[in-house]
Amino acid sequence: MALPGHADRPEAPWPGASNALGSEPSAYLRQHAGNPVFWRPFGDEAFALAASRDVPVFLSIGYAACHWCHVMAHESFEDQDTADYLNAHFVPVKVDREERPDVDSVYMAATQAISGEGGWPMSVFLTPDGLAFHAGTYFPPVPLPGRPSFRNVLEAVHEAWVERRDAVEQNARGLAASMGSAQLSAAVRLDGPPETLDAGLLSEAVGALARSEDPDAGGFGTAPKFPPSAVLEFLIRHAAVPSDTAEAARDMAGRALAAMARSALRDQLDGGFARYSVAADWSVPHFEKMLYDNAQLLRVYTHWVRLGGNPVIGAAEAAEVATGCADWMLDSLALEGGALASSLDADTVVDGVHHEGAAYLWTPETLSGVLGPGDAAAVGALMNVSPEGTVSGLGSPLHPGRAFGEVEQALWERVRPALLAARNQRNQPARDNKVVAGWNGLAVAALAEAGAVMGRTDYVDAAENIATYLERVHWNAPDRLLTRVSHESVARGIGGLLEDYAFCAEGLFALYAVTGRTRWYALAESLVLAAADHFVEDGKLADSAGESAQVFNAQGQQTSLDPFDNAAPSGASAFAGALLSYAAYSGSHAHRLMAGNILGLLPPLAVRAPRVAGWLLATAQAALAGPVEAAVVGPASPARAELHASLLGSPSPGMVVALQSDDDGGSPAAGVEVPLLQHRSGAADGSPRVYLCRDMVCERPLQTAAEVEVRLAAMTS
CATH class of the missing domain: 3.40.30 (Glutaredoxin)
Known part of the structure; x- marks a missing residue:
């Protein structure tokens, strides 16, 4: 039987074949609900279907704010011929990586092992039991130098599956075994005496960070450049304790904080931060704005205010940045019910076409249309807006790249309201209203502390509203379970990961410190104790509590723990911090020992890879200080x-x-x-x-x- 409306199309590849994403609450999955691809959500049903049809699973992973995800969707997943081929020879499965970071993590590791690259959209081919055997990221609709077309890839994978099945399955088993061995070698045991922390190791980490710093543009490494939030937290804590490297830590933190504050990474009109910059000098952001980035940066700038700043960026400027970030979070991400949404999209739709950053770009002409030619010329020079757009023909973001002088500051304060009002009249990027427990936990900590340091009781009230939402919607007290995701105040059936429990506990301890309300201490304690039960098995710590048999198979039937910070602290490092705080409040020697065991991850990372160990370093600094x-x-x-x-x-x-x-x-x-x-x-x-x-x-x-x-x-x- 031909598909309805497509008499010349192939017959449905299985009974009831259709795109099954229309009822999914995820904004990312719903973005693909209209594709002619017969997408299934990740789960046992999809893999059982692949087994019954004897075909591989095509797993596509992305997120709602992802620019290149939109590109591949338009080029390939909206193309009927490509969809027909996918439907006939694969079971296509879509995953929102923000809902299922456990799925994303294991298949990202497989993708990097297979292709040598990682990123989103991620395209992975799996056996019906979940083992990866081929992978890549974005594939174009036509071949490009060094990159085959998506159709080429589909045909090659199908041919290998049919003609060389034994080799395909053997390679998949080998990769899974290799990943399982890596997990065994990296296992963190919590049932033994921890190593003694060496303060000298933290000074060595400061030296290693100095060697990777970009002293001219601030931050670390080259483009693309991400806000190093966890590393900055370590440097600020290290700077607070007298040592031979305290001043170097303070200087590095100050250079990065100043550079980001005065760059296009920070929206100079509304105060929110973009996810990263594609240019080393922070001048061209990738425009998606994520809750987790802004929550962490709000807290870091608040802690810089608390430290007292330095000559590069003083406490007053940092307080202005922090206030702008907090206001943006509450203005742009606040949802009915009290929680905060996940993100704003990188793209803006103009005349039906996705344009990256379109809402944020300016030309001399658009500036003049709002401000008149005199102020427009001055603002264009101040903000590096020239006739040649740095992003596209639509223009450039506002990028001062330096501190303002007194006259410039006065000009900016005068014109900023008009520019923001004009920009608000443009088409705006879409918002992903998904509520992620852990990211909201980060926001609770940041808003509570910012409110306390800057005397903003409204920020503390907002933190309590978020905490109340998490307790009401995400926390199942009788079963001691935290749900990771909710939509419209209804919890989605996805178990919280270690990071969710840890981030929420961290936020609630911070909220208790500010308010003195023991309900927040009690809830934080419940989360820490529940996490210790759910994520520790046979003395080993894991990032998840066995949400998926396919993920378990893909990593060689071993539990996984990723010790490396990414855009947010790793679950392990965040849990170490929460354990340390809990031990300080409760006097629990056992939980302090658990934190010490996790900090045993630090010695091999502190000097070789401190940029992915920022929160472990920050927690170690707290442990060495007592904490008080x-x-x-x-x-x-x-x-x-x-x-x-x-x-x-x-x-x-x-x-x-x-x-x-x-x-x-x-x-x-x-x-x-x-x-x-x-x-x-x-x-x-x-x-x-x-x-x-x-x-x-x-x-x-x-x-x-x-x-x-x-x-x-x-x-x-």
Whole structure:
């Protein structure tokens, strides 16, 4: 029987063949629901179908904001002839990598092993039991130098599957075994004594980072250049502790923070940061804006304010950057219900055509149309907008590339509102409304701390709204399970990964430190304890809790743990940080040992690959500092608020702050007592006091903010 509407097309390749993505909540999957490709979502049903048809699975992985994903979709997946061939000889499967990073991670490793490259869209060919045997990234519709066309690839894979099946399956098994061996060799065991941390290792890491720094443009390496958020957190923490390399760490962090703040990576009109720059000088961004990047950068700039800045970028400029980033997050990503959406698209659709960054580009003519010729010329010179567009014929992003002078600053403050208003009238990039638990956890930490440091109670309120959403929608308390993704306040049936539990716990500990509401401490504790149960088996830590048999097969039937930071900290490093904070609050020696075991990953990475170990380095810096445990006790009063603020404004690495609770809003956790606060009391006259402790051993209590600041400075020296 011919397909409806296509009398000349081949018969349906299986009963009920159709595109099955229309009912999927993922924005990325729905982008492909109209393709003539008969896509299936990732799952047992798709692989069982491949087994029954005796064909391979074609796995395509991407995400909603991905520019090249849109390109390949238009060129190949919307093409009927290509779709007919795919449908006839494969079971096509679509994956949103942001929903299923466990799937993305294992097949990215396979793609890199097979092709020597990685990226999205990712195109992987699998056996019906999930083993990868051929892979690549973007394939064009026609052959290009060094890159075959997509149709060429499909035909070659089909021919190999039919004519050389034994060799294909043998190679797939060999790759899976190799990946399994790599996982065994990289396993982290949590059931033994941890190695002793060496402070000298962190200084060596600073030296290694200095060798890869771009001292002229800021940041590390060459193009494409990503915001090194986790590394910057380490450098800021290292700079807070006197050492021979503290000043070098501070200088490196300052150069990167200044360069990004004054670049096209940062949207100079609305304050959000793009995902990365395709140019080493940060002048040409890849325009997608991700929640995880902006949450991390908000926190890093806030911590730079707390550190006090340096001559390259002072605390005042950093505070302006942080405020702009926080405002952008709340203006552009806030959803009904309190959570934050995942991202804004890289592309803007103009007259039915996707154009990368179109909403953000300017020409001298478009500037003049808003500002008039005089101001337009001045702004064009200031922001590097010339007749030759740096991105496309549509123009250039606004890229000052340096600090403004006083006159320039006044000009910019005068024209910025008009430019932003004009830009808001353009077609805007699409938003992916998917809520990812871990990324919202990062936002909770960033907003809570930014609110405390910059006196913005609205940021703290927003952090509490997000935390309430996570507790209500994503956390299943009876089963102690966290769901990774939700849409429209309904949890999607995808189990949280280690990173989700860790990021959420980190955010909730930060929120507790700012608010003193024990409901957030209790929820963070529940997440840490649940993660220790779900992701540790036979003493080994894993990134996921066995969501997929196919993923398990693809990595040689071994659990996987990726120790390397990517755009966000690795699950392992984030969990180490959450464990360390929990141990500091609770006094749990067992959880501190677990954190120490994860930090055992650090010695081989600190000098050879510090750029992918930033959060491990930051956590190690906190562990070496204690971290300091601060308990604020006594009834609510302006004096207690001053003591609390002095602690929240301290750059002491990884310090935890416990505030005696006055009102937990009727929460069931209102009666929970944080162990750090037990047996600590205010002064005899009722005035508040601060106890500064390490490993639950406290010094004499302090009663003034000045005393606290002096003692903290001494404790970090």
